[in-house]
Amino acid sequence: MKHPTEGALDDVNVMVAGQGGDGSLTIITLLGNLLGARGFHLYTSRNVASRIKGAHAAGMLRGSVVPRGCIGDHLDILIAFDSEAIEVAGERLAPNAVVIFDSSLGEADRSRMPPGVRVIGIPFGRLAVRDLRRDLFKNSLSFGVLTRVLGIGDDEAVGCLEQRFRSAPAAMREANILAARMGFDYAESQGLRPGHGHWQLAPVTHDRRLLISGNEALAFGFLAAGGRFFAGYPITPATDVMEWLSERLPAFGGAVIQAEDELAAINMALGAALAGARAMTATSGPGLALMMEGISQSGSAEIPLVIVDCQRAGPSTGMPTKPEQSDIGMIVYGGNGDLPRVVLAPGDPVDCFELSATAVNLAQRLQCPVFLMLDQSVAQDSATVPPFDLDRIKTDPGKRLSADELAGMAEYRRYLITDDGISPWAVPGTPGGMNLVTGNERDEWGHVTTKPDIRTRMTEKRMRKIALATDLLPSGRRWGDPHARIGLLGVGMQLGVMREAAERLSRAGHAVECLQPRTIWPVPAETVDFIRSHERTYVIEHNAGAQLAHLLRGAGAPPEKMRSILRYDGRPFRPVELVNAVLDGESAQ
Amino acid sequence: MTKTFTPRQPIWCAGCGHFGVQAALVDALRALEIPPHETLIIAGIGCSGTIQNNIGAYGYHAIHGRVLPTAIGAVVANPGLTVIASGGDGDGYAIGLGHLIHTFRRNPSLLYVVMNNGIYGLTKGQPSPTSEPEVDSSEQPLDAVHLGLTIPSSTFIARGFVGKPVQLGRLMREALVHVRERRGFAFLEVMSPCVTYNDSYSRWDSLVIDLDEDTTHDASDWIGSAARYARLIADGRIPTGLIYRGTARTYEAALGLDPRKPMALQDPAPGPRRRELEALLEPYYR
Numbered sequence: 001m002k003h004p005t006e007g008a009l010d011d012v013n014v015m016v017a018g019q020g021g022d023g024s025l026t027i028i029t030l031l032g033n034l035l036g037a038r039g040f041h042l043y044t045s046r047n048v049a050s051r052i053k054g055a056h057a058a059g060m061l062r063g064s065v066v067p068r069g070c071i072g073d074h075l076d077i078l079i080a081f082d083s084e085a086i087e088v089a090g091e092r093l094a095p096n097a098v099v100i101f102d103s104s105l106g107e108a109d110r111s112r113m114p115p116g117v118r119v120i121g122i123p124f125g126r127l128a129v130r131d132l133r134r135d136l137f138k139n140s141l142s143f144g145v146l147t148r149v150l151g152i153g154d155d156e157a158v159g160c161l162e163q164r165f166r167s168a169p170a171a172m173r174e175a176n177i178l179a180a181r182m183g184f185d186y187a188e189s190q191g192l193r194p195g196h197g198h199w200q201l202a203p204v205t206h207d208r209r210l211l212i213s214g215n216e217a218l219a220f221g222f223l224a225a226g227g228r229f230f231a232g233y234p235i236t237p238a239t240d241v242m243e244w245l246s247e248r249l250p251a252f253g254g255a256v257i258q259a260e261d262e263l264a265a266i267n268m269a270l271g272a273a274l275a276g277a278r279a280m281t282a283t284s285g286p287g288l289a290l291m292m293e294g295i296s297q298s299g300s301a302e303i304p305l306v307i308v309d310c311q312r313a314g315p316s317t318g319m320p321t322k323p324e325q326s327d328i329g330m331i332v333y334g335g336n337g338d339l340p341r342v343v344l345a346p347g348d349p350v351d352c353f354e355l356s357a358t359a360v361n362l363a364q365r366l367q368c369p370v371f372l373m374l375d376q377s378v379a380q381d382s383a384t385v386p387p388f389d390l391d392r393i394k395t396d397p398g399k400r401l402s403a404d405e406l407a408g409m410a411e412y413r414r415y416l417i418t419d420d421g422i423s424p425w426a427v428p429g430t431p432g433g434m435n436l437v438t439g440n441e442r443d444e445w446g447h448v449t450t451k452p453d454i455r456t457r458m459t460e461k462r463m464r465k466i467a468l469a470t471d472l473l474p475s476g477r478r479w480g481d482p483h484a485r486i487g488l489l490g491v492g493m494q495l496g497v498m499r500e501a502a503e504r505l506s507r508a509g510h511a512v513e514c515l516q517p518r519t520i521w522p523v524p525a526e527t528v529d530f531i532r533s534h535e536r537t538y539v540i541e542h543n544a545g546a547q548l549a550h551l552l553r554g555a556g557a558p559p560e561k562m563r564s565i566l567r568y569d570g571r572p573f574r575p576v577e578l579v580n581a582v583l584d585g586e587s588a589q
Numbered sequence: 590m591t592k593t594f595t596p597r598q599p600i601w602c603a604g605c606g607h608f609g610v611q612a613a614l615v616d617a618l619r620a621l622e623i624p625p626h627e628t629l630i631i632a633g634i635g636c637s638g639t640i641q642n643n644i645g646a647y648g649y650h651a652i653h654g655r656v657l658p659t660a661i662g663a664v665v666a667n668p669g670l671t672v673i674a675s676g677g678d679g680d681g682y683a684i685g686l687g688h689l690i691h692t693f694r695r696n697p698s699l700l701y702v703v704m705n706n707g708i709y710g711l712t713k714g715q716p717s718p719t720s721e722p723e724v725d726s727s728e729q730p731l732d733a734v735h736l737g738l739t740i741p742s743s744t745f746i747a748r749g750f751v752g753k754p755v756q757l758g759r760l761m762r763e764a765l766v767h768v769r770e771r772r773g774f775a776f777l778e779v780m781s782p783c784v785t786y787n788d789s790y791s792r793w794d795s796l797v798i799d800l801d802e803d804t805t806h807d808a809s810d811w812i813g814s815a816a817r818y819a820r821l822i823a824d825g826r827i828p829t830g831l832i833y834r835g836t837a838r839t840y841e842a843a844l845g846l847d848p849r850k851p852m853a854l855q856d857p858a859p860g861p862r863r864r865e866l867e868a869l870l871e872p873y874y875r
Contacts, residue, residue, distance in 0.1 A: 036875030210873040224866050226857020229666055231658075248869060252862060253852050255665050255844045260691045264658035267651065271662025274649055275629070275670065276853035279662070297652050384875055390866060395857040411592035427853060428629040428647035428663070428670055432591040436642060438650035445594040447642065 010065040010202040012150070013072040015089050016142075017058035018081025018102075020048060023139040027079060028059035030143050032211060034152065034160045035063035036384065039206035043496070045071050045381045045572075050236060050320045056084050065204050069348055069383060069496015073576040076199075077149060079142050081124070086112050093117055098198050100145050102138065118198065120145065122186050128179065137179040144183020151197030154184050209384040210349070214374055215240035217349035217388070218308065219248075221356030222280050224393045227306070228254030229279040231268035233261055233287060236320040237376040238310040241282040262287040266294030266307070273303050274437060276400070276427035278360050282308035285327045286317060292335045295369050299339025299462070300439040302415070302423065304363035304398070306356075308372045310379035311492075313570050322570030323376035323493055326543035331371050332521045332551060338459060340421075340466040343371040343521035344474060346378060347495030349385045351518060357393045358474055364398035365472065366465045367422060373520060375542065377493035377572050399424045406432040413444040417457055421464030466522055473519040476526060480513035481506065487530060487537035488514045488582070491548065493572055494540045501578040508579075510586065520548075523555035531557040536589075538582055544568045597642040606781030606790075609751030610704050611640055613779075614673070617761040618646070621769065623671050631660045633676025633685070636711045636783075637704040640675055654685030657692045660699045661840070667851040668841045671769060672699040679709050682718040682731055689733065693740040696773035697840035700764050703733065703778045708787040724787055732822060734832055737776055738815040742837040744773035748829045750780040752794050756801060756829065763831065771848070773839045780827065793827060801830035808834050 014031060016024040025046060032042050040063035049055035060071050074094035080086050080101045090112035093099070101108040103121035110119065122145060124138035140161060147157035158177055165173040184194070192198065212220075219241045222230075230249060232242040246256035254277075259265035265281050273279040283291060288309050298305040311327045313319035331343055342362055346352040352374070359370040401424050406412060414435035416423045423444075426433025436446030441458060443449050477495070480488075480502050490498050495516045502512045515530045517523075531537045531552065539549040539562050546564040553559050565581045567573060573581075601607050618628060628646035632638040634653035641648030647670075651659045660674040681689060681703045692701070707724060709715040716725030719733075737746045745767045749757035757779060764775035780797070782789045798821060800806045807813055814833040821828045841848065859866055 033875070042875065209875050210870060211875045212870075212873045216873070220866075220869060223869075224859045226855070226859070228852035228855060228857075229662065231662065250845050251865070253847065253850055253855055255846065255852065257661070257665065257844075259658065260687055263655060264688055264691070267655035267658035268662035268665075270651075271631070271649075271659035271664075272666035272853070273662075274659070275663040275666035275851075277666035277851075278857055279666070293652050294655070301650075387874075388870065390859055390863055393859050395859070397857070406591050409591050414594075427667075429627060429667055429851075429854070431624075431626045432593070434593045434625055434645060434647050436594055436648040436650070438648075439652060440650060446648070447594065447597060448639075 008202040009199040011062070011072060012077070012201070013060070013062045013075050014077045015058055015060045015075050016079040017056065017085035017089055020051065020055050020057035021053035022057065022081045023136055024057055024081070025059045026139050027143050027146070028061045030160055030164055031146065032061055033164065034147070034156065036211060038201065039204035040064060041067040042211055042384045043068055043070060043381065045377065048321050056088055058085070058089070065202055067384070069499055070572060070575065073574045077146065079146060080108070081138070083109060098149050100142055100149070120190055127182060131182065132175055132179055137175060140176040140179035141183040144180035145187045148184060148187035148192040148194065149198045151195055151200040153195045208387060210387060211382050211384050212349045213240065213380055213382040214346065214349050214352040214378040215310065215380060216244055217352035218346070218356040218372060218374070219244040220388065221353040222306070222360060223248060223252060224390060225278070225357035225360040226395050227278045227280055227360050228252065229269065229272035229277040230281065231257040231259050231265040232282050233259050233265050235284045235287045237312055237379045238282040238284050238308060240380065241308060262290035263294070266291040269305055270294055270298060270303050273305050274428070278364065280306040280308065280360070282310065284310050284312045285314045285330070288327060288330060296335035296337055296339055297439045298369040299335065299341060300337065301437050302367040302462070303437070304367050305369050306359045306363050306372065307369055308374065311373065311375045313568070319570050321376065323572060324542045324568065324570070325375050325492060326545070326547065326568070328373070328520070328543070328547035328551060331373055338463065340366065340368040340462050341371065341521060342366065342368070342466065342469070342473065342519070343373055345373045345491040345518060345520050347492055347516050347518070348378070349383055352378070353388045354392065355474060355518060361394070361396040362472060365396050365422070366469055367398065367425065368465060373492070375492045401426045401430065401433060403431045406430060414446045415442060415444045415458065417444060417461050420468050421461045470522065470524065473524060475524065476515050476517040476519070478513070478515045478530065481511040482513055484511035484513040485535040486510060486512045486582070486586070487534035488512050488540065489517070489530065489537050490540035491517055491520065493542065497573045497575055497578050498540065500575040501582065504575065504579050505582060510582070520551070523552060527552060528555055528557045531561050534561065536563055537561055538563050538565050538585060540565045540573070540578065542567050596645045599643050600639050601636055602785050604784040605636070606706060606751040606783070607637055607640065607704050609754055609757065610702065610779050610781055611643060613754065613757045613761040614702065615644060616758055617765050620762055621765055623765070623769070627669065628671045628673065629663055630673045630675065631656050631663065633680030635677040635680050635709070637675060637677040638680065654680055655688065656680065657685065657688040657701065660701070661692065661695065661697050664697050664699045665841065665844060665846065667853040668698065668846055668848040669851055671765070673702065674699060675702040675704065678703060678705040678707065678717045678719045682733055686718070690736070690740065692774055693737050693743045693776070695840040696742045696744055696837050698768050698771045698773055700768045700775045700777065704781040705778050706781050706783040706787055707789065708783050710783040710786050714786040734778055735818060735822065738818060738833060741811070743776070743833065744835050744837050745775040746833045747776070747831045748778045748780065750793060750797050750829050751782070752790055753797065753799070753829065756799060760831065771839055771841065773837060796825065796827040797829045798826045799830050800828055800832060808832065811835055
């Protein structure tokens with residue numbers, strides 16, 4: 001992929017690592033702005049501990065000429081603010097990588113790197129404090145070195161800093177630029193002249209793109225589809241959704257409530273939805289466990305509600321900042337009793353935007369809980385994507401009754417048994433529509449009952465809503481060789497890795513076809529058909545129990561055609577790891 | 590007119606205090622001419638959690654302990670509604686107590702009527718957080734009125750007793766006026782005996798003391814009210830009446846809601862707000 005001798009780098013992976021609070025993410029942002037302006041596709045990820053400051057923290061960025069949905073196999077550049085950064089990232093360095101190391105604290109440990117790595121040691125911290133009186137200026141200093149390594153001209157690098165600090169005080173802006181110039185000088189002394197770096201970046205054409213995280217795209221989709229009420233309780237990695245909406249919903253006449261706990265959050269959302277607002281809550285595994293009674297209520301009382309689960313490594317508190325896909329069982333089966341529900345799983349920011357809007361509409365249409373199942377990677381990693389198309393957002397009012405419609409009706413029963421299982425709905429405030437909404441079993445009028453025949457018909461009515469909704473549910477993304485014997489199947493964070501692994505497997509002579517199901521529950525026929533139509537399908541999951549494979553098996557997918565590839569160490573797959581896992585599986589046949 | 594559900598007869602035992610609470614609520618809604626379609630009664634779990642079935646307004650049966658978060662969600666979504674949360678002492682003070690404290694803190698314009706009978710009736714006689722030593726001596730009883738007085742943003746705290754129906758009717762009307770005038774959270778605890786498991790009519794009748802009748806009680810004085818209240822409960826009395834009424838910013842005001850444009854009744858289509866939506870994406874372009 002790389003052609004250093006030809007001077008054209010078309011796929012570059014950079015990690016900036018140090019202690020939390022070092023500003024690693026700032027350099028990633030600066031480099032992202034710079035590469036983005038050139039037209040590179042971007043993918044960024046962060047690796048942080050669950051604490052405000054300190055402990056190892058890293059930002060990662062991949063810039064590529066073709067779009068990529070994950071961080072690549074190897075790091076081309078590591079900016080290391082401490083020796084722990086080298087310990088952690090050393091094994092991921094490319095054979096010809098460049099390490100820019102803060103030598104204020106000693107020399108870099110070369111034993112942890114491949115032999116061909118070029119190390120540029122600079123006492124960033126010491127220089128920043130000595131000459132600029134502030135440790136944080138080491139970021140702009142190292143950015144200066146980084147841009148020289150990548151063969152980027154000094155003016156372009158300075159322009160990027162000016163843009164980044166355009167609304168900062170002039171003294172701060174100038175100090176950062178001065179720091180970058182110190183970086184240029186140091187790089188010069190290492191033989192890295194402006195525009196003639198260790199590498200040259202490949203030329204790219206520039207399209208207008210968004211660099212956005214899944215959580216942000218999801219929150220935007222909710223707002224665009226008329227979402228107006230959000231209640232939540234802070235929890236990593238879902239808090240971004242609440243933060244994003246709290247700054248923007250009020251201008252649209254909506255509101256965000258930070259509840260006292262998840263029990264309150266979901267019941268506030270139920271109350272708002274009952275009153276007729278399009279409502280959502282977002283949480284992660286531990287919070288979802290607390291919300292289960294409310295989800296059951298949404299299904300029983302037939303109240304439209306969107307629930308976001310940004311999954312993190314469990315069980316219990318688990319690893320709050322690490323991705324996993326181990327809530328699948330809880331999302332699909334959780335809550336007491338038989339309840340209707342839909343589960344959608346976005347795999348990138350475009351999906352997050354579109355499926356979030358879809359979820360809002362489905363909830364209105366079906367009057368039941370609709371889940372958006374993310375994982376920490378989908379939720380918090382950012383990627384460049386084409387601009388969101390607001391024309392694709394349609395708002396489905398569902399069977400909501402107006403006062404005029406009610407006036408024309410002889411009688412109104414909130415839980416009227418209908419062919420599609422969906423009852424017309426009058427929200428409080430509508431003249432003539434008074435009704436009783438309850439999580440108890442009830443008759444069509446909303447009166448509590450335990451009569452066996454009514455109970456049976458009401459249960460069937462609720463379940464019928466989902467059985468008849470299959471046409472409304474988002475289909476999966478299917479690509480690759482339709483005649484391949486081998487299938488790859490994964491949801492959420494597996495999308496980008498699966499794409500890249502499939503490309504390489506095809507090039508290596510292993511034809512594969514891929515499916516990223518976007519509706520998890522009810523299991524669409526296309527998912528089961530995909531498995532049936534291949535000799536072997538590798539089901540790729542981030543959990544130890546093969547939860548997705550079990551779900552598919554329950555839906556009729558033949559178990560002898562499924563092979564699980566599982567991971568639960570808190571790290572996403574790299575493309576090479578997935579390729580090797582598939583090749584290992586194939587050689588075991 | 591469209592036929593809607595027929596209100597039910599209460600499920601309560603003959604002599605249950607809750608009949609008196611329901612009568613006071615129905616009278617107050619009628620006296621203040623609050624239309625049923627603008628009224629949303631959110632009830633909890635327990636004997637008291639069936640009151641919404643008997644009235645003819647919009648009704649919602651919440652899950653156990655969560656009437657207040659539900660009511661907050663409803664009032665934020667549509668501040669034009671008169672939202673009445675109701676439940677018992679088990680629902681409100683055991684499983685749901687955390688929410689009461691935060692509702693005092695937020696001061697949303699809704700009425701919360703707690704039917705306090707000092708017992709779990711529906712599950713047949715287990716002690717509740719307000720059980721007196723006669724019922725359960727292993728734990729001390731909770732006084733939610735006293736708790737409310739500790740929170741500076743409380744704006745309406747009252748206690749009634751079904752044995753004093755005239756006072757109860759007056760308190761119910763005043764509480765609803767507080768809510769209708771958007772002055773915040775009206776908390777009305779009603780001592781409502783369970784004839785079957787805690788027949789406390791005569792005991793409570795001998796302990797209640799009506800602060801409304803006391804000309805030295807200034808219900809607008811937060812510190813004075815709290816001091817007076819503490820003195821009376823230390824003496825073993827059950828203070829009733831309007832204990833405290835103050836002013837504080839409502840939750841709707843804090844959230845910047847416009848009651849004339851409730852979010853629940855907005856057109857959800859993106860079209861009219863398209864330019865504003867697109868502007869939100871500007872910072873993300875690369």
